[in-house]
Amino acid sequence: SSSLLGLVLLSCSVSKLLQRLLLALRVKSEMERLLGGIARAGAGVAFAGFVGGQCLYNVEGGHRAVIFDQIRGVLPKAVSEGTGIKIPLIQTPIIMDVRSRPREIKSVTGTKDLQMVNIYLRVLSRPREDQLPTIYQTLGTNFDDRVLPSLGNEVLKSVVAQYNADQLLSMREQISYVSNGSCDLTFEYKHSSLRHKTWGVSNSPSFE
Secondary structure, three states: OHHHHHHHHHHHHHHHHHHHHHHHHHHHHHHHHHHHHHHHHHHHHHHHHHHHHHOEEEEOOOEEEEEEEOOOEEOOOOEOOEEEEOOOOOEEEEEEEOOOEEEEEEEEEEOOOOOEEEEEEEEEEEEOHHHHHHHHHHHOOOHHHHHHHHHHHHHHHHHHOOOOHHHHHHOHHHHHHHHHOOOOOOEEEEEEEEEEEEEOOOOOOOOO
């Protein structure tokens, strides 16, 4: 009877041990499944971050993107605002501002009656969107700083030379209209106007 009781106790102990072992294996399997899910989710987030950082770019309102391709060079068409797709390591988007911006240009030039005038021209301009790839290739992103000062001086000199000093004051609107007609193929000039004019003391005109 004592040996039988010992066998029963031993079988109970073995049964409990097996139950604990099965429970441990079940917990381990659940943990492995959970860790596997976390690993897959982390890989998905990492892949999405890679795609978002390397394959996508954003163009804000009032801007356009010129795409530089390592194989084909500057692509002929600019990309409008929104989210675009690029090829990593091959394509690079260059964001360019296409909003109308004011600029004031100062010039010292001579009038028709040979008086030197300090004159200011206010220009409101923007680049033409269909010409953005050409503008980027020839002038870069600071196109307005490279073009407008020299172009404004030439326009001022050519226009002011057609009028006498007194006409600059009495025909301001007409002169502004003439300067509006001087434009470049790659820029749109929305508006230009003469701001103010000053003469030296020795050659200041007198009016009644």
